[in-house]
Amino acid sequence: MILSERISRMEESLTLAITQKARELKAAGRETISFSAGEPDFDAPQAVKEAAIAAINGGFNKYTAVSGIDELKEAIANKLKRDNGLNYSPKNIVISSGAKHSLFQLFAVLINRGDEVIIPAPAWVSYPEMTRYHGGKAILVPTKAQNGFKMTPSELKAALTDKTKIVVLGSPSNPTGSVYSREEIAALGEVLKGSKALVISDEIYEKLIYGDKFVSAAAVSDDLFARTITVNGLSKSAAMTGWRLGYFASVSGEIVKAVTTLQSQSTTNACSIVQKAAIAALDGRSDDDIERMRQKFEKRRDLALAALGKIDGLKPIVPQGAFYIFVSHEAIEKDSMRFCLRLLENAGVATVPGVGFAQEGYFRMSFATDDASIEKGIAKIASFVREYRS
Template identity: 60%
Template sequence: MLSQRIQVLSESLTMAITAQARELKAAGEDVLSFSAGEPDFDTPKVCQEAVIKAVQSGFSKYTAVPGAPEVLEAVCVKLKRDHGLEYKPNQIITNVGAKHSLFNLFQAILNEGDEVIIPAPYWVTYPEIVLYSGGKPVVLDTDEKSGFKITPAQLQAAITPKTKALILNTPSNPTGAVYSRSEIEALGEVLKGTDILVASDEMYEKLVFGKPFTAVASVSQDLFERTVTINGLSKCAAMPGWRFGYMASPIKALNDAIKNLQSQSTSNICSLVQKAAIPALLGQADDEIAIMKAAFEKRRNMAVALFNAIPGLSVVSPDGAFYLYINTKEIEPDSMKFCKELLAEAKVATVPGAGFGCDGYFRFSFATDEVSIEKGIARIATFVRNYKK
């Protein structure tokens, strides 16, 4: 009954574990969940007020498929202000979150057997969407020694005549790794003279600690012309449930194809959400975002120190995002086994590294309050101390 393509698709591991944790909690279990990448802060007031005003003014009709003119212009203003990037409104498409952006992109560019280079650890959705679109994920392994970042030599060695795209995620989910401008420049040099696109997922751009963020498309004209920038407001503006994402690209044929696809699937994204996004895009929520960022940095520092004090566990302090990618190889290299038993015995929900293409680790989200973080890590410490392989 089912199509072959749908049978290659797996459920998101992070969403599955988060749902399981919620079910256990609803059943009365004392579960602490650090699985979801979901800020615990409220959506900025200015965005809340914008959507209320939109409701009251009757802004509930269809908009153009890519988005209303004012939201497309707001994205252009944001990209110019933050990164010096010059886009026109017809080069922007709003989507139902970054997953929708990626889905549209790979549906539009991949033929059967086309290859997409994906650094690992990777966000769980990347290879799944590539596979569903008929492509082949080409995974490049990284580790602590490389700062969880690929090298130009790795990229060069992975390129074949079938390579269609490279996915770069900076800051990274799950490791928090941030590529510097010079590192992006070096990767860009490898791509010169090819037709390879770069899908640059910059969802955590405003959550970078102690170093600058570099937008991939801003590094060179060559990278600008081959990069599809993917971003949104779920993480940095605490709007995960609003599902606002967008993509920016100067490639007309690609943009036209994606608009056609979206016109036959979702059409425009929620009109009210578009209005809510505008203040955040224009910088009117920056003060609240700065407060969130400072809180995340404080939580990061606390959690890193607590985890590195647990014998058998280790973690590199991330430069961005709100995750720790914790090495459990000394205790248990099978991350699925480790996390399953951690949830069953200690009632702590985390995400196994296997889901991110890099076993022997688990992802711990510190996008929650300090009391819960401290309590959760204490439970993990007890679990590790008593762990039996």
């Protein structure tokens, strides 16, 4: 066998596979509407672009410190204090090429063979895949729709063992849009007290929130602050997916050092120009743009929910954050892959099957697209469902 045992444990991202299939149909001349995208359709903030141009013109194009430039680390530390009430210092921060990169490296330095990683399901596809790649055991904890697809303290307690290395919390969640409240995080924190488990809090959708204020897991108690690694980035909040900038913060000097070592031997620093530009996304200059995008997303969410709500046989979960609606199609079809493939082939609408998030009977629809596409696409879903049922 040519390939390593490691890579054979990992599957290609289903999200990307469906986007590719939709692209192929489009290239073949078929009208398709894509609700599968995992990225904002907005442009990056103007201040970010200007900062990038200034960095280019200023010749800021050499290697930087592996874990990132001090100026950006300071901007991140200030942001974490201002927005999240977290007291991290710049030395607690490592900057990487996207939050996915931060997560991958964290899993790499933390997981030993057989270590367990608790992942509430439905879950973002990459958490279990990264866990398995690094030899860990993904413990998917099924959550319930009636609990807003949030893990309860008793579900966490039942999954926790002395092999638990990491508990992953993604709030707002991809794919369900659920958001954990301070009380809910505190109750999970109580379960973890006395255990050695670390928490990885993936806060990438933090700015896209439609209900109560967002709460960082590390901000809830001293115990959680000590055991939580806070992961974030600019892809979703500042519509900067292609720029590739993510980071984590942890009070553990050991973890910071280990990830820095790994990054020094693999990708080195995040792009120097992007690091300069990122400061403009975090220091307040882009706040109006970021808030404008959030408001647009909220309107689109309401538009999509109103239209989906009229379709007999579908049951959307109302998202409190992110830009996805997780929709139950259980009443008409149990198999999400079959449902989504037929929807794509017959109606030309691309969504992502719930099975890719470890949840059958649902599809994920992204509303990171314009109003006209949302209306047209949901109308197509409606007639597809009518035919499916008849």
